[in-house]
Amino acid sequence: MNHVLDQNALPTEHEAEAASSSYLMSLIAIIAGLPLPIVNLIATLIFYLANRKSTYFVRWHCTQALLSQCSLFLINSYGFWWSMSILFREPTITSNYIAYMLAAFIFNLTEFIVTVYTAIQTRKGIHVEWWFYGGLTKLLCKPYL
Amino acid sequence: MKKVILQGFSIALLFFATWFILAQVDWVDLLNIRKVSAKTEERLGTVFYNWFRKSDLERSDRALSKAMDSIINQICTSNNIERGPIKVHVLENPQVNGFALPDGHLVIYTGLINSVENEAELVGVVCHEIAHIQLNHVMNKLTKEIGLSVLLSMTTGNSNSTVITKAAKVLSSSAFDRELEKAADLEGVRYMIKANVNPEPFANFLSKLGNDKEEMPEYVTWVSTHPQSKERAEYVEKYGKNKVKHGRQILSAQTWNSVRALLKQR
DSSP, X not given: OBOOOOSXXXXXXXXXXXXXXXXXXXXXXXXXXXXXXXXXXXXXXXHHHHTTTSXXXXXXHXXXXXXXXXXXXXXXXXXXXXXXXXXXXXXXXXXXXXXHHHHHHHHHHHHHHHHHHHHHHHHTTOOOBXXXXXXXXXXXXXXXX | OHHHHHHHHHHHHHHHHHHHHHHTSOHHHHTTHHHHHHHHHHHHHHHHHHHHHHHSOXXXXXXXXXXXXXXXXXXXXXXXXXXXXXXXXXXXXXXOOEEEEGGGEEEEEHHHHHHOSSHHHHHHHHHHHHHHHHTTHHHHHHHHHHOHHHHHHHHTTOSOHHHHHHXXXXXXXXXXXXXXXXXXXXXXXXXXXHTTOOSHHHHHHHHHHHHHTTTXXXXXHHHHTSOOHHHHHHHHHHHHTTTOSSOOOSSOHHHHHHHHHHHHHO
């Protein structure tokens, strides 16, 4: 993660709040939507769509929050359907399955911690760029609409 | 752009590496999962077996038990199958049926023994059911049809009799998937070949019961619930053809006849 501010001016109070909320949305959705893996993705997508015409700072963070949820969605979906097949088809729990769920848990936990940290920082108006997701967001989110 | 793609690949690689490293640990053993699932299956086996025993009397005649044991022992020894977990029960019921329950319970109805013309036909059905046990088809089928949560509730005594009745019917009077049936048929024929029992009578049995089905549908459960009898008879015959030159009888002719006579007495 790096904290390079690439906007011309510091975000306003309202912008910081909206940017921070984009991260909080995914956290609240995780709590509300467990164990369905799509709920947090939908929540961040809705928030992104609602703010897609907002200022650059808000748009940028909404995009980063949405992109970070996409990879988690893939990991969690695979785990979810694997669990469903164990519950309803073949009741065999293998070491491979447990290893996958642990790996998914580690990634989810890391994402959770980073999301909380970013939500706090953006609320203070500090710009936080994630590794990979930050670069990808830069490519997709341009300063002017 | 290149940097972002590289970082994306790194994240994917990191995930798969974490998964791979964690998969090196034998979690199933570490967390005692095998023991827990074996215990669940054992409890389910008892629940289902008790349910069948409530309506049908178990035949405990010494000669019959000894004969069935000899057949099972021979199949298991010839195929390196652990004999201990297979528990064979002969129940007094006119239906031509035999089926496997969880935890290695193998139920044979007297109607089946009465309907076979020779020992090899009975061995064929027994081998088919042992194959279902060995290939873990029973628990797979139950989970698919009933659901794991319902099965677990049965083991803790929190399930009502309607659910147990439904599950018992799934086991005794409905077939496995066509693929599983074929797998069990072929595995069963392999067992017969290794035990040096000619599989051709088993193919004839399938074919014969497929024809009889129209005449006495209420009794021929094993075939009416196992569809495509003709097709099965064909591939069993094809697979087992000329594999056993001089097939043997597991039981002596005298023992076989005495078993048949014993069942006809009642």
